[in-house]
Structure formats: C-alpha cells, structure tokens
Amino acid sequence: MNEHGLNERQLRFAEYYIEKGNASEAYRLAGYKSDKESVVSATSSQLLANPKVRAYIDSRLSNVHADIIMGSDEVMQRLTAIARGKATGKTLRGVGQGEQVIADIEPSIGEQHNALVQIGKRYGMWVDRQDINANVGVTIVDDVEDDE
Secondary structure (H helix, E strand, O other): OOOOOOOHHHHHHHHHHHHHOOHHHHHHHOOOOOOOHHHHHHHHHHHHHOHHHHHHHHHHHHHHHHHHOOOHHHHHHHHHHHHOOOOOEEEEEEEEOOEEEEEEEOOOHHHHHHHHHHHHHHOOOOOOOOOOOOOOOOOOOOOOOOOO
C-alpha cells in the first residue's frame, strides 16, 4: 500500500485512467487480467467507484487543472503587473539594413489603463450609480364602492 491507501495495481489503474480516459484500457494496462469484456467493464467500473481510487484520481486531476487553468489570483497578479508596467511583451525592432531583433517592451498606457479598469471591475469600483431625487406628493384615491 502507498500513502494513498492504494495497492500497486490500483495506483497504476488510476494513473492509466488519468492518461487514457478509458477505464477498460486502464484496467488492462494496470495488469488486471480477464478474457471477458463484461468482467473487464464491471471490474473497472468498481475500481472507479472505490472511494480511495476516486479520491486519488480527483486529486491528481485537480492538480492537472490547476496547472492548465488560470485561477483568479493569477489573473489579478498578471493584471497588477501590467497596470504597474512591470510585465513585458515581445516585439520585433529594426536594427538597420532590414535586420530585426526580438526586444522586450513594456505595456502601453492603453494596456495599463485596461488592466486598471479590469481590476476596478473586480473590486466593484466602477459601478454605475444614478442619483434620483424627486419631490413627489402622494395622493390617495378612494374609489372602492361601499356594499351598502
């Protein structure tokens, strides 16, 4: 058993499942044996339903997604770096006789402004507000007929 409470074949199954996305294929690659497809399908489904195997797969997939998908903290860090002029981009710069080199450039004023607007939206700083002041009298009309 490893630190996740999985035996070696369960761990291999989970890793192959993450890689291939197919439980039956992961079952075979992990070293489980069966000649009947119905047994492979049923047993691989049972492995996926195993709480320890499922927790391991979910944990690994969340780490993969964290590496691929930018979170809100990273978005704010990048916007802040742009707004402060600390982020750089790449551009081609002519050095003469038709020759060019790749050079770093700082964000333009427009790019910095856009980053500031995005940060402001995140913190609710740019809320459109309308001031409505009215001096209106109230008139009550009694137009309900009496049943007498």
